[in-house]
Amino acid sequence: MRAFDAISLLAPQVDPGDTKIHLATKDGEEDPLDVYLKGEFEEWQRSQTRRNFERSYVLSLIAMRTANHWLFAGVHEMRGRTGQRGRYRYDLVELPACAELNGRLTARFQRPGRQSYLDAENWVDGIKLASIMPERMRIAEFPGFKAVHLTKGELDTIVRQDIESWRAAMSSVGGVYLISDTDTGRLYVGSATGVGGIWQRWCQYAATGHGGNQELVRLIRETGIGRASAFRFAILEVADTHTSDTDLLQREAHWKRVLLSREHGHNR
Secondary structure, rough: OOOHHHHHHOOOOOOHHHEEEEEOOOOOEEEEHHHHHOOOOOHHHHOOOOOOOOOEEEEEEEEEOOEEEEEEEEEEEEEEEEEOOEEEEEEEOOOOHHHHHHHOEEEOOOOOOOOOOEHHHHHHHEEEEEEEEEOOOOOOOOOHHHHOEEHHHHHHHHHHHHOOOHHHHHHHEEEEEEEOOOOOOOOOEEEOOOOHHHHHHHHHHHOOOOOOHHHHHHHHHHHHHHHHHEEEEEEEEEOOOOOOHHHHHHHHHHHHHHOOOOOOOOOO
16 A cells, blocks of 8 residues: 555645655754654754755655654645745645644655655655554664663653564563663663563563562552653663573673662662
């Protein structure tokens, strides 16, 4: 099924022949997906260095971390342009009819070279519907193990939405992880191995807040489940899911010594 067919059901007035497709990709240091998740994409898109949106509608697609996958960021009516050569600002207004798919619809499409602004009639047949998520994406796709630093709320969203890139990456490895208590600065070091790896272990934290850890169970029992909202989750090191429990426990003990999480944290 074409992604455009789903859009046409909601906004039949949007004709491919009068629509520009904006393939928003990383330009320099700015990643449009990060801009979108911060709620700043519409403003970011309005500023252009060329006259790129000289049609009635702009269909916005943002490059995801998975190759050839795009996040739908709305259809916008072009109501005018100001500025001069090299600095243009477009008056773009999102069509309310398509807003329910904004951040939920994903498409598969192989970008033609480096082109970012396409005439829709030439390309809509190749833009296929990949999925419609139950909730709007609020979390970026998996950034790599070294960059993971999640709030409890973000972890809950990733697990609830079952975001594929996170699940695929974290279920493929075991490792040693860190929970930081932002209310007190105290640390907890834990480990995960076996089938499901870190993903399975962190799903338990999403469900309970404490993951069954004795000290965290006690803390949440005394202060309430809302206490877990102060936790942040990071990965200290990864290991093959077939790594022995003995080897991984040795690495866990190493990090507990380094971070003093027994003496001054939530480990006992």
